[in-house]
Amino acid sequence: MAQKVKDSLISALKLFSIFFYVAIFTVGGGIAMLPVLERTLVDKKSWLNEKDFLELFSLTQVLPGSFMIHMATFIGYRIENFLGAIFCGIAIALPPLIIITTISHFYTKFIQFALIKKLVLGILCGVAGEITGIIIRMSRKIRFDVPKVFLLLFSFLLMFILKVNPIYVVITGGILGIILIKESTR
DSSP states (O other): OOHHHHHHHHHHHHHHHHHHHHHHHOSHHHHHHHHHHHIIIISSSSSSOOHHHHHHHHHTTTSOOHHHHHHHHHHHHHHHHHHHHHHHHHHHHHHHHHHHHHHHHHHHHHTTTTHHHHHHHHHHHHHHHHHHHHHHHTTTSSSSHHHHHHHHHHHOOOOOOOOOOOOHHHHHHHHHHHHHHHOOOO
């Protein structure tokens, strides 16, 4: 029993270190963390398969709040139950909390400098490129057919042309997905 608890704690600490590292060194927010986590957890460690990873990502998109905290918690729970969920949730939240608190303390003093403004704009452009790459990479994993293309275009229309609230777009997409997409669950 003691060995099982020790092994569980070691595994949870490994998960903590992975999520903490990703949270510190990934610029661009939660969506930018996905490829790093996928490479680590699916490709290198084989703790999850690709389908499970994408299913967890899809599930976190419909929950309110930070999808990355949800993702970390679900992954932690899937791999190491309650202890893993706690460790991963804390690990993914702690670095941004510390970094944002520190930056906000100095932000108003430094944003007036042209160099800092250029730095922030450059980071924004880099993150936009990174997110575009993630979208392209994730879209390659979807087998598109007429209903899925319709849902994609319809969601785009609702969101960016008609300016519909994103939660309604997600709900509508979910309902239409149930109705239109004919695919086996496993």
